[in-house]
């Protein structure tokens with residue numbers, strides 16, 4: 001078994017995609033050598049394919065109103081303990097001024113699914129961000145109509161993040177009342193078709209999730225030809241149906257990050273906030289086994305506490321300067337540079353570092 005898995009990892013380094021069965025075995029193994037080799041090879045492939053630069057994305061979490069009642073999520077409407085907020089469009093654009101001054105090339109606008117922000121408001125923000133700061137714009141607003149996605153794209157939005165959460169349709173249905181995996185995937189296909197650099201991703205350690213299902217997540221991201229994928233541990237949120245469930249583990253998150261890097265060499269992979277919440281070294285470790293993106297939080301401090309997707313969310317009360325300062329320090333300690341410019345996906349660009 002050991003030599004078989006080592007051989008599979010070596011072949012992946014030379015460009016052979018893995019089968020779902022092979023990836024399932026790599027998720028399941030408790031062999032320390034395989035785990036270490038997987039991480040080392042993924043770090044090498046990251047270096048060769050996307051280089052040593054780590055791109056920063058300035059995140060503004062602008063509303064915690066949401067129409068979906070996902071059982072894991074701290075801001076689900078069923079959670080009556082949450083104090084709701086909505087930032088005004090001008091306030092959102094203004095919050096990005098400091099990110100622009102710090103030379104961050106991408107703005108990420110994220111919220112619950114909140115239709116108070118109609119087509120016109122989102123379009124206005126995209127245009128203002130482009131005009132005032134010239135930043136790339138990533139949206140993460142959940143499921144919207146095709147017409148909305150099209151209008152946002154025409155206004156200049158570059159990228160869209162919509163995690164598939166889990167590629168197992170039954171697990172998906174159980175966690176998302178009234179929603180289907182099929183519709184989620186339909187949105188992802190529309191986004192791709194409209195020319196967005198499209199990101200998806202899943203949680204790790206959801207109750208009932210298996211190694212096979214995680215292997216399908218990796219294959220899904222690869223086979224859809226996505227540009228980005230965010231992977232984070234499931235962390236129980238207070239006052240939700242899953243508040244007493246077990247957390248996902250750092251080890252499994254790192255394995256998935258590494259497998260993604262091996263199977264989709266040019267993918268943009270963030271070292272997520274959830275990984276940092278789980279372990280103070282989590283982000284650094286993710287960057288050392290495949291990840292190449294960080295998403296510092298630029299949500300004004302007075303709202304940050306209320307965008308609590310899960311318990312103990314990292315950076316909830318750190319200022320931008322503190323957050324950025326510690327990221328820069330961490331990057332230089334692991335020999336990585338800060339990426340300049342928008343940090344677009346290299347896929348299709350013909351650039352291969």
Ligand code: SAH
Pocket residue numbers: 072073074110111112113140141142143161162163165202203232233234235236237274309310
């Ligand atoms: N409404 C947007 C943004 C959702 S919040 C959308 O639907 O895309 C961003 C991500 O946080 C979600 O996609 C989910 O993967 C993650 N998340 C939510 N609750 C979580 C929890 N309890 N533990 C870990 N991650 C969580």
